Amino acid sequence: MNTSTAPIGVFDSGMGGLTVLNALRGALPQESFIYLGDTARLPYGTKDADTVIRYATQAAKALVDRGIKLLVIACNTATAAALPALQAAFAPLPVMGVIDAGARAAVAASRSGQILVLATESTIRQQAYERAIRALNPRAIIQGQACSLFVALAEECWFEGDAVTTVAKRYLAPYLSPHLQDKPDTVVLGCTHFPVFIPVLQSLLGPSVTIVDSAQTTAHAVKTLLLQEQLQSTKTTKGHCAFLATDGVERFARVASCFLQTEFHSQDVESINL
Numbered sequence: 001m002n003t004s005t006a007p008i009g010v011f012d013s014g015m016g017g018l019t020v021l022n023a024l025r026g027a028l029p030q031e032s033f034i035y036l037g038d039t040a041r042l043p044y045g046t047k048d049a050d051t052v053i054r055y056a057t058q059a060a061k062a063l064v065d066r067g068i069k070l071l072v073i074a075c076n077t078a079t080a081a082a083l084p085a086l087q088a089a090f091a092p093l094p095v096m097g098v099i100d101a102g103a104r105a106a107v108a109a110s111r112s113g114q115i116l117v118l119a120t121e122s123t124i125r126q127q128a129y130e131r132a133i134r135a136l137n138p139r140a141i142i143q144g145q146a147c148s149l150f151v152a153l154a155e156e157c158w159f160e161g162d163a164v165t166t167v168a169k170r171y172l173a174p175y176l177s178p179h180l181q182d183k184p185d186t187v188v189l190g191c192t193h194f195p196v197f198i199p200v201l202q203s204l205l206g207p208s209v210t211i212v213d214s215a216q217t218t219a220h221a222v223k224t225l226l227l228q229e230q231l232q233s234t235k236t237t238k239g240h241c242a243f244l245a246t247d248g249v250e251r252f253a254r255v256a257s258c259f260l261q262t263e264f265h266s267q268d269v270e271s272i273n274l
C-alpha cells in the first residue's frame with residue numbers, strides 16, 4: 001500500500017479534539033483523517049495517569065488497525081500521560097501530541113514570560129505544560145489552573161451564558177485581581193475543549209491578555225512532520241474524514257455539529273467498542 005494516501009488518525013476523549021481536527025483539515029486539505037472520540041469514557045481529565053494510558057493505548061490501537069500513517073493525540077490529558085507510551089508501543093509510526101505545540105505558541109505570544117495554563121486536573125497535576133514551556137523559556141513564570149467543569153459545559157454545547165461566565169469567573173478569580181504581582185499576559189488553553197470559551201475568557205481577562213491554543217501550531221507541526229517523513233498525500237483532490245465514537249452516535253453528531261459549526265449527521269459516525 002502507498003502509505004502517503006493512508007489517513008491520519010486523530011483521537012480525543014470526546015469532542016474537544018475536533019478543534020484540532022478542524023485546524024488539520026484547514027492546513028492539509030488533501031489529507032484524509034479518521035477521528036476517534038472515546039466518548040464512552042470521557043472525561044479523561046479527572047482520571048489517574050495509568051487509566052489514561054490504558055484508554056489512550058486502546059484508542060490508538062483502534063486507529064492503527066485501520067492503517068493510519070500518523071497519529072495525532074488531540075487531547076492534552078492523553079498527551080501528558082501517554083505520549084511516550086504510545087510512541088514506544090506503535091513505533092515506527094509517528095505519534096504527535098498537542099502539548100509541545102501549545103507550549104511553543106504560549107512562549108511565542110508572551111512578552112513578560114508570565115503564562116497561565118488552563119487545563120484538566122490531570123494535565124495540571126502532571127505539570128506537562130510547565131516542563132514544555134520551561135524547556136523553551138527557562139525564566140518563564142508559569143501558573144496552572146485546573147478547569148474540569150469546562151469539559152462538561154463544552155460537551156453540553158454551552159459555550160457562553162450565565163453558567164459559563166460564573167464558572168469561568170470562579171476559575172480565573174485568582175488571576176483577575178488588579179493588585180496581582182505576577183499577572184499573566186498569556187493564557188494557554190491546555191485542553192482541546194476550551195477554545196469554544198475564548199469569547200467569554202477574553203471578556204473576563206481583558207484585551208491585554210493573549211489567549212493561545214495548540215490547534216494551529218499542532219497543524220503546522222503535523223505538516224512539517226509529513227514533509228520530513230515524506231508521508232504527505234499525493235492526491236490533488238480533497239481528502240475525506242471518517243468519525244468513530246465509543247458511545248452513542250446521535251449524541252456525537254449533535255455535539256459535533258456545535259463544535260464544527262456545521263450540520264453533522266449520526267450516519268456520518270461509526271460506533272465502535274474498544
Ligand code: DGL
Binds near residue numbers: 123
Ligand atoms: N480533551 C481533553 C484534553 O485536551 C479534556 C477532556 C477530558 O477530560 O477528557 O485534555
